[in-house]
Every structure is written in structure tokens, then in C-alpha cells.
Amino acid sequence: QVQLVESGGGLVQAGGSLRLSCAAIGGTFSTYGTAWFRQGPGKEREFVAGIRILGGTYYAESVKGRFTISRDNAKNTVYLQMNNLKPEDTAVYYCAARSGGLTNSSSARKTAEYRSWGQGTQVTVSS
Numbered sequence: 001q002v003q004l005v006e007s008g009g010g011l012v013q014a015g016g017s018l019r020l021s022c023a024a025i026g027g028t029f030s031t032y033g034t035a036w037f038r039q040g041p042g043k044e045r046e047f048v049a050g051i052r053i054l055g056g057t058y059y060a061e062s063v064k065g066r067f068t069i070s071r072d073n074a075k076n077t078v079y080l081q082m083n084n085l086k087p088e089d090t091a092v093y094y095c096a097a098r099s100g101g102l103t104n105s106s107s108a109r110k111t112a113e114y115r116s117w118g119q120g121t122q123v124t125v126s127s
Contacts, residue, residue, distance in 0.1 A: 001116045002027030004095045009121030012085055016125070020080040022095030022118055029076040033102030036069060036080045037111065038091035038123075045094065047109040049080060053101040058108050063089075085125045092120040 008020040022034065035050035035058075049069035050058040057069055068081040078095060096114035107113050 001099070002029060002032060002097050004097060004116055004118035006093065006095050006118040006121040009093060009123045011124045011126065014086055014125055014127050016085050017081070017083045018085065018123060020082070020093055020095075020121060020123075022078045022080075024076040024078075024097065027099070027116075029097075030073040031101070032097040032099055032116075033108070034071060034078045034095065034097045035102070035108060035114065036078075037094045037096060038089075039094070039120075040088075040091040043091075045111055047111075048093070050102055050108040051078060056102075058102075058105050060109075082123070085123075087125045087127045090123060090125050092122050094118055094120045 003025040005023045033052050036048040037045050038048050039045040051069045051071050066084045071078045095118040097116040098114050102108040
């Protein structure tokens, strides 16, 4: 299984932007569907965005229009560009990967679909 390492988290004011990166080590990254999840204080881990092998994307309603997921297979990296951040976006953000790609929108949103997870990166949005 591919190993994942996230970076790019930090503290930002409401309305600001951050770009998260997730570097994949080992495995053939181009054969993996990838996604970002987040877990806020006292909350369950929730789906944020997913990207299929050929680039099709899915988003949670709460981030649609503000966040953009992308991938660079040559760099074995997936990104999450986050704009117009809100205090409710505060969470630990996790990168996840699924060998063979993402099958559909419904399954892409389920944590059980992913075997590879990063260690997480903290994003804090102040009001």
C-alpha cells in the first residue's frame, strides 16, 4: 500500500486560504483514487473531497465552491486548495488513497473504502 504524508496545515484567519499537499510514497500513485477527510474536535471523520484516477472530482456540500482538489501524478501528490476558510473548517485534515480508484460518489465518501491514510495535518481558522 502507498504511504501518505500530508503538509500545509496551519493557522489562518477567516476568509483566508491554505493549500494542503499529500505526497504518496511507494506504490503506483496513478492507479489510486484519493480523497481528503477531516475530523473536528469531538466530531466524526467526514469526507471533504475526492478525485478519481482520471480527474473526476467529488465534494462535500459544505466546501463546494470554496475547496478544490487536484492531483499531479508526475509528482505523486494530491492537493487541496482551500479558499474563503471559515472557523467551522477547523479540523485535522487527512489524506486517503484507494487502490484501483474511486468507484462512485457514494462509496468515495466512506472512510471504509480507503486502506491508506496519512497522519493528518491541523488546520485552524480563527474568527
